[in-house]
Amino acid sequence: MSEMLGDSVNKHFWNRTLKLGWVLWAVSSVAWADDVSDMRYSERPEVVAFAEDLIRQHDFGRGELLGLFKAAERQQAVIDAYKKPAERALRWDEYRPIFIQESRIAAGAEFMREHAEILARAEAEYGVPPEMVAAIIGVETRFGRYKGKHPVFDSLVTLAFDGQERRRAFFRKELKAFLLLCREQGFVPREVVGSYAGAMGMPQFIASSYRAYAVDFDQDGRIDLFDNVEDVIGSVANYFQRHGWRAEGQVVTPATLAQNSQAKAVGRGRTGMKPETPYQDYRGQGVKAAESLADTEEVVLLHYLDGEEDLYYLGHHNFYVISRYNHSSMYSLAAWQLAGMIAERYSQRQES
Incomplete structure (x- = not known):
């Protein structure tokens, strides 16, 4: 009986010890997570390693780069917004009115009238109809009226190191592309603003797309997607052509x-x-x-x-091309329908 009592006491002791160990582990994990979120990005090991790779591979200045990360602020609003995009939450009858609006159709027709010569040149060079280019710019930023208010650098740092685990690798690539883009175009990283996901300018190009598809359509020696409508039109048309847009093809x-x-x-x-x-x-x-x-x-x-x-x-194939701009079937159909309505309104104004 004493052996049984001893076994019972030992079992009770070890059960309590194991439970206490799990509690301490959980508490320390939470504390570690809090410590990480409270740390400056420039103090976090994974950020420092990321910065060192950039310094080694692309010859960034250590002091300047770490200074950027030291000043970066975690954007909780960005994390929250990224979790619930409209494409994943709304039905078509709820999503469509966001973009198919009288004001946007009218503005699109006016955009085509004002920039008819540039749009025609882009169509001649890239094979993309003017109304499709206009619709994309209209959907993305209402023809440049709303380009976003989030600091792109801080947003990308947040998503790259504190965002959804499965998407962190993607945003680290975008963060790298953004820093390279800033160096190439002479942008000040912490002054650039855009969408919560780091998209920029009138056509809302992410950094990798800006570097790969943006063009100097007015040939002034600089690619400006923030204020230069000519570069914006040429870049959107080039993006579609490079993704395989077929002139006269069905959507x-x-x-x-x-x-x-x-x-x-x-x-x-x-x-x-x-x-x-x-x-x-x-x-x-x-x-x-x-x-x-x-x-x-x-x-x-x-x-x-x-x-x-x-x-x-x-x-059809061209529908898929539109979806390369935003990987959503609802976005693609909304953009295409808006393009048709803009073209119709533009034709009506030309005839009157």
Whole structure:
């Protein structure tokens, strides 16, 4: 009985010790997390390592770079905004009115009138219609009226080191691209403002896109996407061309589904929008296009919820190209529909 009592006491002792150990571990983990969030970015080991890589690979000045990180402030509003973009939370009938508005259509037609010569030159060079370029600029910033108010450097630092774990690698690449862009274009890193995700200027290019696709369309020796409309128009058109825009190509075709159709459609997600299925395959699954399509035309079935009504479209190659600007099927359809309405309004004004 004494041995049993001893075993019971030992078990009780070790159970309490283990529980205490877990509590201390949890408390220390929380304290460590708090310590990290309270530390200046320039004091955090992963930030210092990131900075050292930039210094070694791209010859940044150590003092200047660490000074930037020392001054950087964590942007909680950026973290909160990134968690709930409209594309993931709204139905089509809720999302569409955000961009399809009379004021934006009218402003788009005026933008086309004011910059008709530049838009025509961009179409001649890149094959992208003026209304598509205008619609993108209209969707992104209302033709330059709202370019964002978040400090881009602080936003990217926040998302790169305190944002969603699965996206940190992406934002570290963007942070690197942003610092290189600032050096190339003569920007002061902490003075640049943009969206909560680090997009900049009238067309809201992220840093890597700015470096890869922005063009000096007016050939003044500088690429300015903040205030130079000519560079903005040329850069958006170049972005679309480089992603494979086909002049005169279709974008979407309305479709209907048979009641018992088992065809799988892309909803409001950010993947699966590449048209890789021949129309004849969809037709065999009860999908019918509202217009005549070749059986071999590769398309993707798209689904939108408009209140209680299901809407279906077949997305073509150019729809996929639009989705490279923003990886959302709702964004792509809204931008395309806005483009059509801008073009119609512009034509009406030209005729009157």
